[in-house]
Amino acid sequence: MKILVCASTTPDTTTKISFVNGNTKFNTEGVSYILNPYDEWYALVRALEIKEALGTGSVTLLTVGPASDEANIRKGLAIGADDAVRIDAEPISAFFTATQIAEFARGKGYDLLLFGKETIDHNGSEVPAMVAELLDLPFVSYASSLQLEGRTAVLDRDIEGGKEVVEAPLPIVVSAAKGMAEQRIANMRGIMMAKTKPYQTVPPVAVDPKTSIAAFELPKPKSGVKLVDADNMSELVRLLHEEAKVI
Amino acid sequence: MSVLVYAESPGGKLKKNALEAVTYGHKTAKALGTDLVVLTIGPAEGAEQLGRYGASKVWQASAGDFDSRQYAAIVAGAAQKAGADVVVLSHSSTGKSIAGRVAVRLGASSIGGATSLPTVEGGGLRVRKNVFSGKAIADCLLGGGAKVISITGNTFPPEVVDANASTAIEQITVDAPAASVKVRERKTVEGVVPLPEAETVVSAGRGMKGPENWGIVDELAQVLGATTACSRPVADVHWRPHHEHVGQTGIAIRPNLYIAIGISGAIQHLAGVNQSKCIVVVNKDPEAPFFKAADYGVVGDLFEVVPRLTEALKAHKAGQ
Ligand SMILES: Cc1cc2nc3c(=O)[nH]c(=O)nc-3n(C[C@H](O)[C@H](O)[C@H](O)COP(=O)(O)OP(=O)(O)OC[C@H]3O[C@@H](n4cnc5c(N)ncnc54)[C@H](O)[C@@H]3O)c2cc1C
Ligand SMILES: Nc1ncnc2c1ncn2[C@@H]1O[C@H](COP(=O)(O)O)[C@@H](O)[C@H]1O
Helix, strand or coil: CEEEEECCEEECCCCCCCEECCCCEECCCCCCEEECHHHHHHHHHHHHHHHHHHCCCEEEEEEEECHHHHHHHHHHHHHCCCEEEEEECCCCCHHHHHHHHHHHHCCCCCCEEEEECCCCCCCCCCHHHHHHHHCCCCEEEEEEEEEEECCEEEEEEEECCEEEEEEEECCEEEEECCCCCCCCCCCHHHHHHHCCCCEEEECCCCCCCCEEEEEEECCCCCCCCEECCCCCHHHHHHHHHHHCCCC | CEEEEECCCHHHECCHHHHHHHHHHHHHHHHHCCEEEEEEECCCECHHHHHHHCCCEEEEECCCCCCHHHHHHHHHHHHHHHCEEEEEEECCHHHHHHHHHHHHHHCCEEEEEECCCCEEECCEEEEEEEEHHHCEEEEEEECCCCEEEEECCCCCCCCCCCCCCCCCEEECCCCCCCCCCEEEEEEECCCCCCHHHCCEEEEECHHHCCHHHCHHHHHHHHHHCCEEEECHHHHHCCCCCHHHEECCCCECCCCCEEEEECCCCCHHHHHHHCCCCEEEEEECCCCCHHHHHCCEEEECCHHHHHHHHHHHHHHHHHHC
16 A cells, blocks of 8 residues: 655644735744644544554655755654655645645555645645646545545545545545544654655646735734623623624 | 636535525626626536526536536536636535646636635736634735635625526536545434534533533524534543534634633634634633633633523523
């Protein structure tokens, strides 16, 4: 079983977001980066579990990003990926990133291409579907469970108000949601081994990103909380009805 | 030139998110001075109503269970047939599974999770979306050629533009690959509005002390017709199901009213809920960070406050 796990890096979830250059650029000063949680906690861990259960196969971690992503890629190796690839480019748009991933994966015979359901910085949920189309593969999104029955993948797919159990033949593209696996913490042995695992850097292919970001904005802060006495819930109801007009 | 909307009908019915997409498509078509074609795939109860929401034409294509490759090919094929510059989808589980595929098929620029109508800029469009899980907003430029826009739920209320309009429905066939994904089983919870579409959400956190205490939350949700949600630790310890977990690593929501009970308001929680139009916080700690992000706050013991609020709402309803 040859598995490719695509993971991006993203600002730590506690990051206070701000922008520079007239609100056109994310202010990276003092920001620490993590692997995108869905990619690390669910896609990567499930890939490792599948490999372990079969007792054979390989898990390759792929990131499209700058050299500063290396520490996080090493973390993915420490958790258990066999080797890692970094495509040396800023992931400037979903289409740009998807093209890099698809061009790398094409013809390499991956059985499973695992993604997170979305990045917590771009929040697009676009890249995996694009990769699937570029490679003409089936795609199941928001999978909260992934089992293999021979060459058939059986997945729970989160849908609005429920779940669908679906099956599809390998090779397949899957995006992972909460429930697919439990987060793993790298141990000392993993961290030591990660230092010597294969890690290659690949140049990007040239492609029109098609979509770009012109400017950023911060949401308007709330004007201040109106406190209502705990004994006076009919006053709260009145405010919600007459002032906020939400009930 | 035209705008094509794919109005999804999971379970064979057009729901609110489909009507939101049609309304968005209608406004976009008007701004671009062009027509709106609405596509449905498979059974789509309610399609005969779409003219009232501004569809000039409704096209129906047939297909079996949802398969992203097949459905995307049908949407892209219909877009080509309509000569569409803009394709609009819902940013739902269906929409997210196909938006990227449709964009690739059409060689289009794209945006996932639009929160504004497009404005014309050069040969392209400018559209906003949330980034950093709701901590910021990005103004995106979609380059020339076709554009695929998937829209955030509960953001563009459906509008009837002509109550008497009839709907011209036409069956179309589009070449598409056979489905490779088969549905084995479907488990849906009937009668509950899914969180991303919910207008009112009642959410509770660790302040509840244990799963056995959720009755007061359910009761409050019931009088409000609200969907229930929870903070992450509560889902992690299985007090509540995973699908209720909202926040940066859960579901992002934007209801009209969000009531947070016994939730401290950690930055990761706020990220997924701060786009709610009105936020009410119930917490016994006046220093809880959530109060800074709230419109209305009640400092007090939730076990006393929540039942009182439920009673007050019942009285309000009875008096209406
Ligand atoms: C990478 C990462 C991602 C995360 N993603 C998310 C996410 O998506 N969503 C999320 O929710 N969290 C997320 N978290 C967790 C987040 O940091 C907080 O730990 C979590 O939101 C806290 O949950 P809580 O408010 O229920 O619990 P607590 O922080 O323990 O707060 C409980 C609150 O209840 C109040 N309370 C207690 N008793 C009563 C009472 N009787 N009456 C009234 N009030 C009472 C307390 O004053 C307190 O404010 C994430 C964390 C990390 C590290
Ligand atoms: N720069 C990147 N490098 C590798 N994988 C990525 C990158 N960006 C996105 N992905 C993958 O695509 C998924 C969805 O990303 P997005 O479309 O940005 O929400 C992520 O969870 C990752 O698995």
